[in-house]
Amino acid sequence: MLPLLSPAHLDRDFDYLVPPELDEIAQPGVRVRVRFAGRLVDGYLLARLSRSDHTGKMVELERVVSAERVLTPEILKLATAVAARYAGTRADVLRLAIPPRHARTENGGAKKAAVSSSPGSPSPDATLVTDSAALAADTVGPTGTPNAAAAVVDSRDLPTVGDSATGADSAESAAADAAVAALDHSVDAPTVAGEGEAVDVRDRFGTAPAPSRSADHVMVAGVGSESLSADSIESVEDVAAAADRQGEVEPEGADAPVGERAVVAAESANIVAVPADSGGTGLPDGVEWRPWERYIHGAAFVSALGQGKGVRAGWQAVPGEDWARRLAELAAVVVGRGRSAILMVPDQRDLDRVLAECVRLVGDSAVGLAAGLGPAARYRRWLAALRGTARVIVGTRSAVFAPAIDLGLIAIWDDGDDTYAEPRAPYPHAREVAMLRAHDTGAAFVAAGFARTAEIQAVVDSGWAHDLVADRTVVRKFSPRISAPGDSDIAMERDPVARAVRIPAVGYAAARSALKEGAAVLVQVPRRGYIPALACVKCRTPARCRRCNGPLSLPDGRAGHRGETAHSPACRWCGITEAAFRCPACASRALRAVVIGAARTAEELGRAFPGVPIRGSSGGAVLDTVEPGPQVIVATVGAEPVLPGGYGVALLLDGWALLSRADLRAAEDTLRRWMSAATLVRNHGQVIVMAEPSLPTVQALLRWDPVGHARAEVAGRAEVGFPPAVRMAAIDGTADSIAELLSAAKLPDHVDILGPVPLPPGARKPFDSGDTPAEVERMLLRVHRTAGTTLARALAAAQAVRSTHRSDAPLRVQIDPVDIG
Numbered sequence: 001m002l003p004l005l006s007p008a009h010l011d012r013d014f015d016y017l018v019p020p021e022l023d024e025i026a027q028p029g030v031r032v033r034v035r036f037a038g039r040l041v042d043g044y045l046l047a048r049l050s051r052s053d054h055t056g057k058m059v060e061l062e063r064v065v066s067a068e069r070v071l072t073p074e075i076l077k078l079a080t081a082v083a084a085r086y087a088g089t090r091a092d093v094l095r096l097a098i099p100p101r102h103a104r105t106e107n108g109g110a111k112k113a114a115v116s117s118s119p120g121s122p123s124p125d126a127t128l129v130t131d132s133a134a135l136a137a138d139t140v141g142p143t144g145t146p147n148a149a150a151a152v153v154d155s156r157d158l159p160t161v162g163d164s165a166t167g168a169d170s171a172e173s174a175a176a177d178a179a180v181a182a183l184d185h186s187v188d189a190p191t192v193a194g195e196g197e198a199v200d201v202r203d204r205f206g207t208a209p210a211p212s213r214s215a216d217h218v219m220v221a222g223v224g225s226e227s228l229s230a231d232s233i234e235s236v237e238d239v240a241a242a243a244d245r246q247g248e249v250e251p252e253g254a255d256a257p258v259g260e261r262a263v264v265a266a267e268s269a270n271i272v273a274v275p276a277d278s279g280g281t282g283l284p285d286g287v288e289w290r291p292w293e294r295y296i297h298g299a300a301f302v303s304a305l306g307q308g309k310g311v312r313a314g315w316q317a318v319p320g321e322d323w324a325r326r327l328a329e330l331a332a333v334v335v336g337r338g339r340s341a342i343l344m345v346p347d348q349r350d351l352d353r354v355l356a357e358c359v360r361l362v363g364d365s366a367v368g369l370a371a372g373l374g375p376a377a378r379y380r381r382w383l384a385a386l387r388g389t390a391r392v393i394v395g396t397r398s399a400v401f402a403p404a405i406d407l408g409l410i411a412i413w414d415d416g417d418d419t420y421a422e423p424r425a426p427y428p429h430a431r432e433v434a435m436l437r438a439h440d441t442g443a444a445f446v447a448a449g450f451a452r453t454a455e456i457q458a459v460v461d462s463g464w465a466h467d468l469v470a471d472r473t474v475v476r477k478f479s480p481r482i483s484a485p486g487d488s489d490i491a492m493e494r495d496p497v498a499r500a501v502r503i504p505a506v507g508y509a510a511a512r513s514a515l516k517e518g519a520a521v522l523v524q525v526p527r528r529g530y531i532p533a534l535a536c537v538k539c540r541t542p543a544r545c546r547r548c549n550g551p552l553s554l555p556d557g558r559a560g561h562r563g564e565t566a567h568s569p570a571c572r573w574c575g576i577t578e579a580a581f582r583c584p585a586c587a588s589r590a591l592r593a594v595v596i597g598a599a600r601t602a603e604e605l606g607r608a609f610p611g612v613p614i615r616g617s618s619g620g621a622v623l624d625t626v627e628p629g630p631q632v633i634v635a636t637v638g639a640e641p642v643l644p645g646g647y648g649v650a651l652l653l654d655g656w657a658l659l660s661r662a663d664l665r666a667a668e669d670t671l672r673r674w675m676s677a678a679t680l681v682r683n684h685g686q687v688i689v690m691a692e693p694s695l696p697t698v699q700a701l702l703r704w705d706p707v708g709h710a711r712a713e714v715a716g717r718a719e720v721g722f723p724p725a726v727r728m729a730a731i732d733g734t735a736d737s738i739a740e741l742l743s744a745a746k747l748p749d750h751v752d753i754l755g756p757v758p759l760p761p762g763a764r765k766p767f768d769s770g771d772t773p774a775e776v777e778r779m780l781l782r783v784h785r786t787a788g789t790t791l792a793r794a795l796a797a798a799q800a801v802r803s804t805h806r807s808d809a810p811l812r813v814q815i816d817p818v819d820i821g
Contacts (some may be wrong), residue, residue, distance in 0.1 A: 001013065001014060001016055001032055001034065001043045001044060001046055001061075002014075002043055002046055002090060002091065002094075003022055003034060003036050003041045003042070003091070003092055004041060004043055004044075004094065004095065005036070005041060005090070005527060006089075006092075007800075007803040007804075008541040008767050008796065008799040008800040008802075008803045009800035009801070009803045009804050010803075011083070011089035011090055011800070013761060014034075014036075014048060015052040015053075015054045015058065016034055016058065016059055016061050017059065017060040017061070018048070018060070018061055019060045021059065022061055022064050025067040026045060026048070026061060026064050026068070027045065027048070027065045028045055028046060028047050028069065028071075028073075029044065029045065029068050029069030029070060029071040029072060029073075030044070030045050030050060030064055030065070030066060030067060030068065030069055030070070031042065031043075031044060031064070031065035031068075031070060031101060032045050032061055032062070032063070032064050032065060033061075033062045033063050033064075033065060034059070034061055034062050035059055035062055035576070035792065040062060040067070044071045044076075045061075045064075045093065046076065047069075050308065054783060065101065066101060066103075067297050067750050068106055068383075068386075070098055070101075070386065070403075071094070072386070072403050073096065074407075074441065075094075075097055075098070075401060075403055076090075077266055077440065078097075078401065078433070078436065078437050078440065078765050079093040079094050079097055079401075081427070081436050081440065082428050082433055082436065082792065083426060083796075084789065084792060084796075085428070085432065085772070085789075085792060085794040085815065086427060086428050086792065086795075086814075086815045087312040087426065087428035087456075087729070087791075087792040087796040087813050087815055088333070088425055088426020088427075088428075088522045088796070089426070089623040089800070091426070092424070092425045092426050093426065095424075096398060096401060096422060096424065096428075097398075097401035098401075099223045099375075099378055099379050099382055099397075100375065100379070101379070101616075102376050102379040102380075105374065105376045105379045105380045105383070106379070108649050125698070134284060136809045142606075152389060153477050159380035159734040169498055172786060175801075177482075177686075177799075179674070190805060194379075195317075196712060204554050206787040207558055219324060221403065227357045235286065239446065270274045270467070274689070278285050278608055281327045283302070283306065283333060283336075284332045284333060284335075284336040284361070286329070286332065286360065286361045287302075287329040287332050287333060287361070287414050288329070288566065289302075291321075291322075291325075293327075293361045294470050295315070295318075295468050295469060295474075296467070296468075296469060296470065296471060297466070297468065298468060301313055301328075301468055302330070302333060305330060305333050305334065305408075305409065305444055306333045306337065307334070307662050308337055308339070308408065309444070310437065310438070310442040310443055310444050310445075311444045311445075311466075312444065312446070312464060312465040312466065313445075313446055313447075313466050313467070313468040314446075314447050314448075314452060314456045314457070314459075314460045314465050314466070314467060314468060315446055315448040315449075315468040315469075316448075316449065316450065316451075316452060316467075316468070316469045316470070316706055316707060317448060317449065317450055317679075318470045318474060318475055318478045318479075319450070319475070319478045319479040319480065319675075319678065319679045319681075319683065319704065320478050320479075320646065320679055320680070320682070320683055321450075321478075323413065323448065323450075324350070324353045324354045324356075324357045325344050325357045326448075327354055327357070327413065327446075327448065328343075328354060328357035328358040328360070328361050328362075328392075328545070329361065329439075330409060330411060330446065331361070331362065331366075331409060331411075331511045332358075332362055332392075333341055333360040334408040334409040334444070335362050335365060335391045336395055337408065339391070339406045339407065339408030339409075340385075340391045340393070340404035340405055340406055340407050340408060340409075341391065341392050341393070341404070341407075341408060341409040341410070341411070342391070342393045342395075342399055342400065342402055342404055342407065342409070342410045342411070342434075343358070343392065343394045343395075343399075343411050343413070344394075344395060344396065344397065344399050344400060344410075344411065344412040344413065344420075344430055344434065345394065345395075345396065345413050345414070346396065346413070346414055346417035347396065347417075347418045347419060348370055349622070349624055350413065350414075351368050351370055351394055351395065351396065352368075352624075354394050354413075355367075355368040355394045358394055360391050362391065362392055363378075365389070365390060365391040365392055365394060366390065366391075366392035366393075366394060367381040367384050367385065367390040367392070367394070368381065368393075368394045368395060369381055369382060369385075369393055369394070369395030369396070369398065369399045369402060370395055370396050371396065373643060378569070381393075382402065382403070384401040385402050385403055385404055385405075385406075388405045391404075391405075397421075397422060397430040400412075400430045400433045400434050400437065401433070405540060407437070407441050407443045408444060409443060409444045409445075409446070410434045410437060410443055410444070410445055410446075411445070411446040411447075411448060412430060412431055412434055412446070412447055412448070413448050413449060414448075414449045414450075414672070415430075415431040415447050415449065415453055415455070415456060416449065416451060416453040416665075416672045417638075417672075418667060418818055421817075421818045423651050423764070425812075426813075426815075427814045427815070427817065429818070431447065431453075431455065431456075432455075432816075435459070435464075439464075444469075445465065447465070449706075450670070450672070450676060450679050450706065451668070451672035451675045451676075451706045451709075451710075452706045452707055452709075452710040453668060453710065454665075454668060454710055454713040454714045454717060454723075455723075456710070457707070457711055457713070457714050458714055458724040458725070461711075461714065463500065467707065469707060471719055475704050476704075477683070478681055478683050478798065479677060479678075479683065479704050480650075480681040480682065480684070480685040480686060480687050481684075481685070481686045481687070482686075482687040482688075482689065482701060482702050482704070483506075483589070483686070483687070483688055483689075483702070484677060484688070484689050484690070484691060484692075484693040484698055484702065485504040485506055485507070485688065485690060485693075486504075486693060487708050498527075502596065502653060502654070503599055503651065503689065503690070504690070505689050506688065507651050507690070508608065509540070510649045510651075510686050510688060511609070511632070511649050511651065512609070512690045513648075513649075514647075514648030514685070514686075515609065515630045515632075516628070516630075517648060518628075518629065518630050519628075519630065519647065519648025519649070519682075519685070520626065520628065520629065520630065520631045520632070520633060520643055520647050521631070521632045521633070521647060521648060521649045521650070521651070522633050522635065522640060522643075522647040522649070522650040522651070522677060522680060522681070523599065523601060523605065523632060523633065523634045523635070523650075523651045523653060524635055524637060524640060524650065524653060524673075524674075524677045525596070525598045525601050525634065525635070525636055525637075525653050525654060526595065526637055526638075526652070526653075526654050526657045526658050527595050527596075527597045527598070527636065527654075527657070528597055528598045528599070528618040528619045528636045528638070529553060529555060529557055529597035529598065529599055529600075530553070530554055530594045530597050530599045530600045531553060531554035531595075531596060531597060531600055532551075532572070532595060533551055533552075533553060533593070533594035533595050534551075534552045534553060534554065534569055534591045534592065534593060534594060535591065535592055535594045536583040536585065536586060536588050536590070536591065536592070537588060537590035537591060537592045538583070538586050538588040538590070539583065539585050539586045539588070540592075541583055541584070541585045542594070543569065543578075543581060543583075543591055544584075545571035545573065545574060545576065545578060546578070547574055547576060548569070548571060548573050548574045550571040550572055550573025550574060551571070551573070552570065552571055552578055552591075553569060553570065553571075553572050554568040554569050554570075554593070555570060569581065569591065570780070582748065595654055595657045596653075596654070598616055598618045598634050598636050599616070601614050601634050601653065602614050602634040605632050605634065609632060612630060612631060612632055613629075613630075613631040613632070614631070614632045614634065615631060615632070615633050615634070616634050616635070617633060617634070617635040617639045617640065617641050618634075618635060618636035618639050619639075622639045622641075623635075623639075623641035624641055624642065625641050625642045625643070625644070626641045626642075626643050627644075628643060628644055628645055633647075637658070637673040637677075638676070639672065640676070640677050640680055642680065643680065645682060646680060646681050646682030646683075647680055647681045647685060647687070648681070648682065648685050648686070649685060649686050649687075649689070650677055650678060650680065650681045650685070650686075650687045651675055651682070651688050651690070652677060652678075652687065652688065652689040652690060652691075653690050654696070655670070655674075655689055655690050655691025655692075656691060656692070658670040658673065659691065659697060660696065662761070663819065664717075664722055664820050665699045665759075665818070667696070667709075667713065668709075668713055670712070671697050671700055671701060671706065671709055672698055674689060675701065675704075675706065678701070689701060689702075690755075695707065696712060697709065697775055706753070709807070721752070721782060722820070723816050723820075724785075724816075725785070726782050726783065726784060726785060727782070727783050727784070727785050727787065727788030727791060727816065728780060728781065728782050728783075728815075728816055728817075728820065729781040729782075729791060729792075729795060729813060729814065729816075730778055730779075730780055730813075730814045730817045730820065731778065731779045731780075731781065731795075731811070731812070731813055732759060732763075732765070732776055732777070732778050732810075732811070732812040732814070733766055733775045733776060733809060733810050733811035733812065734776060734777070734809050734810060734811075735756065735775075737778060737802075737807065737809035737810065737811040738756070738777070738779050738811070740802060740805075740807065740809075741795070741798050741799065741802055741811060741813075742779070742798075743795070744798040744801040744802060745794045745798035746794050746796075746797070746798075747781070747791065747797055748783055748787045748790040748791055748794065749787075749793065750783065750784070751781055751782065751783050751787075752781070752783070753779065753780070753781060754779070754780040754781075754782060755777070755778055755779040755780050756777040756778060756779050757777065757778050757779075757780070758777060758778065759776055759778050760778075760811070760819040760820070762819070763819055765810065766810040766811055766812035767810060767812075774809065774810055776810060780820070781795075788815075792814075792815055795813050799811075799813060
């Protein structure tokens, strides 16, 4: 069994005895409670073996928390691969993958399955519990007593009893390392091996068939289910024979518990949620061919998906595309073949939109998973996916671990959104986890969006995935007219100060024209508030609080309600008013606005367009949709509401504020935010971006060329040695804790050690158990992508060594963090 313990050196399997009274319900995948170093801890039962290699004292399982087998073999294998990829522990990954148990929901929604034992099975007294090494030398907890070994073993699950638990553990780690290394090499190689066969990149979407069920994934239904290992399977006939033997144990129509056994139950019941189309297209009802014909190889992609092939693509939606409907159609195609699909979106707004489209196509087979759900609702929907009643799972980043049965598709929308980066250890990114899972299971993979990240472009360049883009003529047909002030000599002659003012005359003219026609105007601003950032008038030094060094701002509440001028800025961190500011650089008392917030912008537009409704969408008051009509919507980036029929004009303000951020992904993120706003404008509308026209990011927006911009980003990062061209690890902590970790790590050859450097602005400090906050710095380790697995393994081993020393100094290890610094 695997105890859920935080110390890195305890990330391994332990052997425990199974008492006779727990023999029937102590099955692989259930939650258990065990006594570990004198205290009760939670864990998962991994396997049942008939004997253990541990020669010391064996401790019995304390209790089985639930008979629900929540840890499926696929999710365990994925958790192992993610832990290996991100230098973490399986316990931390499983905390992210499996939600906390809700007893009432589980008991109310599950029928108790009849337990039968096969003839000739050994007595319960012969049962022990899975796997590996002795614990005599390890201690944990305040008592410091030696640990007893533990894991679960049953001769009904393994016909041979000579397999070493340590060998199984190493085989599992080797499989995880192989999965991670395959994706590492895919960035450099033109082909990617999948299930032992090379994929020819010249064949666009027809050469990645779903792999045959490997031995690691086969578990036939039943309580005494027979797990087939790689060593015990020689042919497909072995799997069929095992299924026949299992059919003698439990009737085919019995209520299957969960996990892999539900696959057999679903297949035997011929579950098909979506009726086939009788029109000859081969697609389920409600799925249209025509929208996919806009894209090069779009029809071939959908056709290959309908044939069950593991196709992989980077899909760039055309402007104005009903992307939620298209994703739902892909899921419906997969469900039509009796398989499952996972669709990931950044936030609740997008989740509601995609889920509504999925319900229209597949009905109750679609469920939504999000952190905003209550414990009962979330666990109920997660159980629906586990038991096979939900075939389409729509959710945020945690949905990537959903226990979908017979996964046929995993899609992620707008993978550049920072909400996909997990803030908890081991800090995985949902996009990388999705690619690991698709590569391991043979499921189809789609990274969709209006813009494209450098990471997706890298895997497209490698041949692991392929482009799914529209022809330039189609893009021009659906895109609005996009321009930048002063982008030509004629425009500069008409308005010489167009590049100097915040909203030039052409912007006001376009907005007035749209309002006169009865259309709405969208104004995108990068910051909320009134004046969120101030600087010295003379030397442009940012204004900072004297007490906490936080940024000074001018909230709208300071200006009163009688028109008087605000004169006292306040700190955005501690809230203290700075009534007598003096610049520490030049001693000036005058301040200027660095950037104008959404509230101040709405105030200025209200004076410019009297009588026109001005509505805001930002912060805690985000509008999902607005009704058509003449109005001005002032929204921060990412909070733009959807308008049926589209906006007439969009003004993208303060482009310099987005582009000038000290961030590796500033240009990529800016283009993504601009394109997301521009797609809300009708195709005969107008988009005006207030930024320097000669910048490559602005030019990519004007041409609507996200792929070309992503290609340039990959080339630029490769030249200077930044992800995704390399694998980079960020180690945050005190100077002593970083030195301790690096001294214990056996780093790969040709590693570049960069730093120490300060933490990036806004980055959270690692957990510190001390009373006095420690001074935290960052060290960066850079290696070639092919050495990424070696680097992660070295850092994981070093953390295990450090955890045995019981050091309480703050330390955090992240692989390829979003914010490098």
